[in-house]
Amino acid sequence: MTRHFGWPEFLFILSALRWTIALSLIAFFGGGILGVIVAALRTAPSRIAQWSMIAFIELFQGTPVLMQLFVAYYGLSVLLDVNIDPWPAVTIALTLHAAAFLGEIWRGSIEAIPIGQWEAAKTLGLGRIATLRLIILPQALRISMPATVGFLVQLIKSTAIASIIGFVEVTRAGQLMSNVTFQPLTIYPIVAGLYFILCWPLSLLSQHMERRMDIHIGGPQYL
Amino acid sequence: MPYVFQFGVITDHLPELLYGATLTIELSAASMACGLGVALVGATAQTLGPKPLRWAIRAYIELIRNTPFLVQLFILYFSLPALGIRMRAQDAAILAMSINVGAYATEILRGGIESIPHGQIDAARALALTRFQIFRKIVLPPAIRAVYPALSSQFILLMLASSVVSTISATELTAITNTLQSTTFRAFEFYFVATGMYLVMAIGFRFVLRGLQRLIFGRQPA
Numbered sequence: 503m504t505r506h507f508g509w510p511e512f513l514f515i516l517s518a519l520r521w522t523i524a525l526s527l528i529a530f531f532g533g534g535i536l537g538v539i540v541a542a543l544r545t546a547p548s549r550i551a552q553w554s555m556i557a558f559i560e561l562f563q564g565t566p567v568l569m570q571l572f573v574a575y576y577g578l579s580v581l582l583d584v585n586i587d588p589w590p591a592v593t594i595a596l597t598l599h600a601a602a603f604l605g606e607i608w609r610g611s612i613e614a615i616p617i618g619q620w621e622a623a624k625t626l627g628l629g630r631i632a633t634l635r636l637i638i639l640p641q642a643l644r645i646s647m648p649a650t651v652g653f654l655v656q657l658i659k660s661t662a663i664a665s666i667i668g669f670v671e672v673t674r675a676g677q678l679m680s681n682v683t684f685q686p687l688t689i690y691p692i693v694a695g696l697y698f699i700l701c702w703p704l705s706l707l708s709q710h711m712e713r714r715m716d717i718h719i720g721g722p723q724y725l
Numbered sequence: 726m727p728y729v730f731q732f733g734v735i736t737d738h739l740p741e742l743l744y745g746a747t748l749t750i751e752l753s754a755a756s757m758a759c760g761l762g763v764a765l766v767g768a769t770a771q772t773l774g775p776k777p778l779r780w781a782i783r784a785y786i787e788l789i790r791n792t793p794f795l796v797q798l799f800i801l802y803f804s805l806p807a808l809g810i811r812m813r814a815q816d817a818a819i820l821a822m823s824i825n826v827g828a829y830a831t832e833i834l835r836g837g838i839e840s841i842p843h844g845q846i847d848a849a850r851a852l853a854l855t856r857f858q859i860f861r862k863i864v865l866p867p868a869i870r871a872v873y874p875a876l877s878s879q880f881i882l883l884m885l886a887s888s889v890v891s892t893i894s895a896t897e898l899t900a901i902t903n904t905l906q907s908t909t910f911r912a913f914e915f916y917f918v919a920t921g922m923y924l925v926m927a928i929g930f931r932f933v934l935r936g937l938q939r940l941i942f943g944r945q946p947a
Binding site: 560561563564565566567568569570572573576577580581583655659660661662663665666673676677680685686687689690691693694697698701702705 | 790794797885916
């Protein structure tokens with residue numbers, strides 16, 4: 503006997519939305535903290551710091567998120583010699599992924615601040631970290647807001663791939679319900695609609711901020 | 726018992742992995758071409774077309790950009806058969822990738838078109854060029870030139886996103902890696918190497934697209 507798609511099935515998918523949101527927020531804030539470090543090291547005077555961050559960013563921007571997830575999932579279970587849950591693997595992979603992208607976005611904004619400000623801070627006796635924290639980052643973060651919010655949209659959509667290793671977020675919940683009701687025609691558009699409800703307001707916000715700052719052609723628009 | 730890394734098994738299966746990589750390149754190149762076509766038509770219609778058409782294109786762009794590619798793929802491959810529209814996994818993959826990248830590319834190209842100074846259009850109008858002529862000869866060439874770097878980055882992101890089509894049983898590098906790791910039980914080694922292959926392809930694509938830029942637009946920066 504097959505189940506029919508009704509309220510209980512819809513509520514199951516809807517309640518899985520919290521995992522999509524939780525995953526997005528953890529990766530965004532975790533990646534944000536690491537991203538500041540990545541951006542700071544990427545713009546540091548030390549060559550070693552610069553090159554290691556270039557390698558880190560290149561590695562995460564030049565490979566598919568799905569592969570990053572697989573390597574984290576299988577790599578962790580191999581290194582720790584235990585069967586690892588999808589949850590920590592997904593969190594680690596997406597956090598590092600976000601750190602690379604946010605770090606690169608913020609590097610661009612840090613470099614957009616005129617060099618004179620660094621020099622002025624130096625004459626006032628401020629060290630590199632203090633200058634970065636008090637003078638540069640507050641301005642750089644404001645410049646980076648449209649791209650940062652744009653990346654959050656990208657990150658929310660990326661959480662869908664967690665379904666591939668069996669983590670039950672919205673997409674996986676939709677798949678499960680589709681498998682028991684045989685109504686993919688109803689279910690997947692609903693799943694897409696839920697993502698749209700999450701992402702569209704953020705996209706509009708990003709566009710609004712971009713327009714207010716009068717920045718024209720942006721960089722690539724991440725898938 | 727600690728895990729012992731055995732990368733030797735990779736060399737035995739290198740031909741399969743390389744075949745997977747060529748399939749990924751094929752899928753990506755085909756979708757890039759289709760996506761570029763969609764972008765040209767879409768951006769033209771959005772600049773010159775009537776209001777309802779412009780709204781329809783806007784809706785298409787927003788719908789695609791605010792939903793995951795994986796879900797778009799599922800709708801094409803799992804939902805559409807309920808309406809009697811069936812296709813092979815490989816075709817569904819190319820179609821989904823083209824529709825997806827088409828939306829992003831249309832938006833990028835539209836941005837480039839809007840960045841053309843209005844004085845140029847006024848000047849062209851003073852020379853009695855028609856609306857379509859102005860668009861094709863005055864607006865479009867510098868717009869494409871200005872957005873070329875953004876388009877290239879988008880195409881590379883498309884190539885990376887293509888790994889997801891393995892979920893609908895389309896064959897490419899990720900799908901072949903999945904099969905190999907499940908028959909050899911060497912998951913980490915295979916995914917590690919496949920990741921490296923993607924990195925090489927991303928760098929290769931960037932190199933080729935930059936070369937193409939020089940070929941089309943000459944050496945001076947856009």
